[in-house]
Amino acid sequence: MAMESRAYNNAAQSPPPFPATANTDIAPDTGVMLERMPPPPGPPVDPPPPGSALVDEVDKRILVVLRDGRKILGILRSFDQFSNMVLVDACERVIVGDTFGDVPLGSYIVRGENLVLLGAVDEAESEAGPPGLRRLSADEIRVAEMAEKQSNSLKRTMLARFDFLDDLS
Amino acid sequence: MLFYSYFKSLVGKHVVVELKNDLAIAGTLHSVDQYLNIKLTNVSVVDPERYPHITSVRNCFIRGSVVRYVQLPPSGVDIEVLQDATRREARQ
Numbered sequence: 001m002a003m004e005s006r007a008y009n010n011a012a013q014s015p016p017p018f019p020a021t022a023n024t025d026i027a028p029d030t031g032v033m034l035e036r037m038p039p040p041p042g043p044p045v046d047p048p049p050p051g052s053a054l055v056d057e058v059d060k061r062i063l064v065v066l067r068d069g070r071k072i073l074g075i076l077r078s079f080d081q082f083s084n085m086v087l088v089d090a091c092e093r094v095i096v097g098d099t100f101g102d103v104p105l106g107s108y109i110v111r112g113e114n115l116v117l118l119g120a121v122d123e124a125e126s127e128a129g130p131p132g133l134r135r136l137s138a139d140e141i142r143v144a145e146m147a148e149k150q151s152n153s154l155k156r157t158m159l160a161r162f163d164f165l166d167d168l169s
Numbered sequence: 170m171l172f173y174s175y176f177k178s179l180v181g182k183h184v185v186v187e188l189k190n191d192l193a194i195a196g197t198l199h200s201v202d203q204y205l206n207i208k209l210t211n212v213s214v215v216d217p218e219r220y221p222h223i224t225s226v227r228n229c230f231i232r233g234s235v236v237r238y239v240q241l242p243p244s245g246v247d248i249e250v251l252q253d254a255t256r257r258e259a260r261q
Contacts, residue, residue, distance in 0.1 A: 050203040053230060063226055067190070067235070071222050083206070083232055095222060116188060116235045119212070119226030130221035 051081025057120055063093070065116040071095070073126055074108060082112035093129075094141045096148050100133045101141025171258045175251065176201040176239075185215065185240035186231055192220055194229070205233035 057076050064072045064087065071094075074087030086109055091102040129135050136144065176198070185195045186207060193216065196209030208230050214223045223229075 048202070053200065053202050053206055053208060057230070063222065065222075069190070093222060100222075112232070113234065115232045116190065116192075117194070117229050117231045119223075119229035121225050125225045130224055133221060 054079045054083065057118065060120045061123055061126060062118050063121045064110065064118045066114045067116055072108065073102065083115050084112040085110045094145050095133065096141065096144040098133055099136050099141065099144060100129050101136040101138055103138045103142065171254055172205065173201060173203055176205065179241065179245045182242050182245050186236055187238040187240065188235050189237045205236065207231045207233065207236065
């Protein structure tokens with residue numbers, strides 16, 4: 001807090017430094033500007049190497065959301081700076097309406113660019129599934145997914161067919 | 170590195186991260202890395218009916234490349250400091 005108020009004071013006293021100091025290293029306001037950029041809060045340790053943000057999740061069961069909307073549950077075994085990942089004991093969580101199911105997949109390598117987000121899930125919580133949703137078996141959820149896909153594509157073709165209504169109005 | 174430093178100064182603040190797939194996630198900023206990958210704690214989805222699966226996740230990692238917006242708290246924006254930092258960066 002003290003840091004912040006000092007920053008504001010400095011800002012009030014010194015004029016904007018840009019025009020006067022653009023060409024010199026020994027700018028009189030350099031010290032001021034350094035002061036005005038407070039160090040980020042948190043322990044003052046070396047910054048972690050880039051791309052190591054997933055170390056905390058290794059060997060935990062995580063939920064991975066991919067760019068195509070798929071949800072994969074699996075145990076994270078390895079990753080790299082691109083967030084390519086190795087998941088073992090993986091399954092896809094399919095959600096259709098108010099039902100869900102897990103389709104077993106085995107081991108997966110996910111290319112990092114397809115990752116949207118991931119988070120550790122509690123084993124018991126992942127077993128219970130999202131609140132308010134009913135669990136189906138892998139086969140049942142596949143059937144439900146199929147049915148949803150077909151009804152969606154039917155909806156699309158019907159909408160396309162009735163496109164002329166827009167032109168009339 | 171400017172925005173990396175800037176986001177580091179926002180650690181601990183409550184933010185809403187809006188993704189390119191229109192999913193919006195609110196949470197406390199836990200950490201940022203050079204790719205602007207974001208880690209949030211205490212996450213909640215803005216539209217839980219559409220995204221029921223996220224409710225089982227408490228802390229999450231968001232890949233920087235899928236982020237469209239980060240909504241900041243007004244207290245996290247200090248135009249003066251940002252302008253100075255920008256000019257300093259431009260001079261280097």
